[in-house]
Amino acid sequence: MAEKGQGAGPGAGKAGGASLRVAVIGLGNIGLGAACNLLRAPGLDVTGCDLGEAARAAFAAEGGRAVAGAEALPEGTEAVLVCVVSAAQARAALFGPRGAASRLAPGAVLIVSSTMAAADARALAAEAAARGLLYLDAPVSGGAVGAREGRLSVMASGSEAAFAKAAPVLGPIAGKVWKLGDAPGLGTTMKVVHQLLAGVHIAAAAEAMALGIKAGIEPQALYDVVTNAAGNSWMFENRMAHVLEGDDTPRSAVEIFVKDLSLVAELGREVASPVPLAAQAQQLFVAAKGLGQGGRDDAFVIRVWQAITGIALPEKDAS
Incomplete structure (x- = not known):
């Protein structure tokens, strides 16, 4: 209701x-x-x-x-x-x-x-x-x-x-x-299910942005096309805007999804429902934290791909 x-x-x-x-x-x-x-x-x-x-x-x-x-x-x-x-x-x-x-x-x-x-x-x-x-x-x-x-x-x-x-x-x-x-617990269960989607969507958005940049597409053009096409998501549109701005000020930090996707895994074990996409997304956030990005904006899980592929990400306008 x-x-x-x-x-x-x-x-x-x-x-x-x-x-x-x-x-x-x-x-x-x-x-x-x-x-x-x-x-x-x-x-x-x-x-x-x-x-x-x-x-x-x-x-x-x-x-x-x-x-x-x-x-x-x-x-x-x-x-x-x-x-x-x-x-x-x-x-x-x-x-x-x-x-x-x-x-x-x-x-x-x-x-x-x-x-x-x-x-x-x-x-x-x-x-x-x-x-x-x-x-x-x-x-x-x-x-x-x-x-x-x-x-x-x-x-x-x-x-x-x-x-x-x-x-x-x-x-x-x-x-x-x-x-x-x-019953207390229903609200938190709903939030954990929601965080499965949020974390996977952010990781997928970063993966897509990184792939496009590595393949030679200009970042702003990539963003503009996706946000006006069927592959768009709320998380892509919101979080990849932070990447375009080069602004890793934490609105929601990488380490939040390290924690929240752990809760997803725990819930999956409790009810015997596998969560393989959430597990893979969590490892990407763990890798970002390992790169020293735990306190930065969660969009910057993209720095995992940057570390692997050497892509250049937009930088914050000093002006």
């Missing part, structure tokens, strides 16, 4: 017009854009949280306030959007020694958008329930641009109570909220 995200209207955060106290943990590519949209939404009182000084400064530049540790969030925080990378980071941010749990109001909702295995989501949900907290398993797709524009796709599962409590937070950040069921 899909629902269009709806922005919270005036006073929508809580009955009587009081502001809903919201925290966003992880002010990276997704979290910063989401936090800025929440900051602009009526009825919400938003605090950001990130260990990185630069991330906190970026949120402050938008008019927000941020803390370095979740233990410093405002007392009585009622909703937490978690935008960290992994299950381990999510657990530490919520339930670790410097976690948010001690700062939360009874019945607060945890909206966890990290990509993880379903078993990890279920374990986090169980710990939340033991503490009297609601849990929404809610990974997202849409990248930094989708987060900034408030049109993330949210793949969510959880109780009706969790969806209801999370609605004022999801509204300003989501283009669509997909309700996948009431």
